Amino acid sequence: MAYSLNVNGRIHSVDVDADTPLLWVLRDVIGLTGTKFGCGVAQCGACTIHLDGHAVRSCVTTIESAGSSAIMTIEAIGSTPKGSVVQRAWLEEEVVQCGYCQSGQIMSAVALLNANAMPSDGDIDDAMSGNICRCGTYPRIRAAIKKAARGGSNTGNGG
Template sequence: MKTLTINGTKHNVDAPDDMPLLWVLRDVLGMTGTKYGCGIAQCGACTVHLDGIAVRSCQTTLDAVQDQKITTIEGVGETPNGKKIQRAWLEKEVVQCGYCQSGQIMSATALLNTNAKPSDADIDDAMQGNICRCGTYVRIREAIHTAAA
């Protein structure tokens, strides 16, 4: 049994140590906002925060989490930068199909947590590996600049 702190709440989890955090969140705890995309940490749909750092939960095992605080898309809106990002996402109408957006929002929030005024190059670097099949990259960048303003 392992105790995880997710979005400020403690959860007791009985799962194998090598189970990916993504499946712990979705299948064990029923938190389905974090999406499965590729399973090899290349698309970014499964991005969550571990102590504020964006990580791919499909390749992060339960035993790798240790005592870190986990933030998912369900809780990021309760953080100051997460709230700004979500508001800007709506204002700039970023979402098209929406499948990748939880991962995009998590990566964008992690960026603002470390860089309050990112340049286009900073945004491109931070968002690299978050794939949007609909191609809303221009609106994503605009939303991040809006949130940072």
Template sequence: MAYSVKINGKTYNVDVDGDTPLLWVLRDVLGMIGTKFGCGIAQCGACTVHVDGAATRSCVTPVESLNGSAITTIEAIGATAAGAKVQKAWLDREVVQCGYCQSGQIMAAAALLAANPKPTDSDIDDAMSGNICRCGTYGRIREAIKQAAQPATQSKGG
């Protein structure tokens, strides 16, 4: 069956079964491979994307459930204010080790900061608790989120 999905501001028509997970539409049909497959049961967070701004596990989200929702993937998160700040902080804090989980981590962090620009440690824990990092970079992830939550510093001009 044909479905129309809006991903990163562009509308795509895909011919897939309605129960096809969004993850496979992204990766196999559209060639957007930044979103990763981890567990397939929404437990690890590697497949996190935004659906209407909310962090969503694409491995268990059937394409038929999207109904015109706006989907943002790691390929476009840097075009959002929160996403750009998170990506910069990730680089500044050298968060990435193996990198496999990082697209999902970044997507979860960007959704958190878009909804709550000044998260507490508890807010960070709650938002990130479903994202697993086998390399254990949790300390750097927390530092990067805290950095991204800081107001931008204004440069002094002359």
């Protein structure tokens, strides 16, 4: 079926089955490979994108269910004020190790901060619990989210 998708502010016309997950539309049809496959059943968070600003797992979100929602991916999140602050905090806190899960981590973090400007540790753990990182970057993810919540300012040296 033919669909018109609003991805990162651009309209893309694609022709795929109605039950095609957005993950594969983004990666294989549109060519935005920043969103990652990790499990295919919404258990790891690597595929997290935004639908109208809310974090969703694109591996279980069909193109049909996306409707006319605005889709945003890691490739464009840096163009939003919160996204840019989060990415910078990620760099300064040196969150990343292998990098594979980090697109999803950042998308979840930005959605959290959009909904809750000053999250507590508990809020962060709750919002991020669906995003697995095998490298164990969790302490720095938490630090980076707090830093981003403060608008990027830091109380320490980032260690």
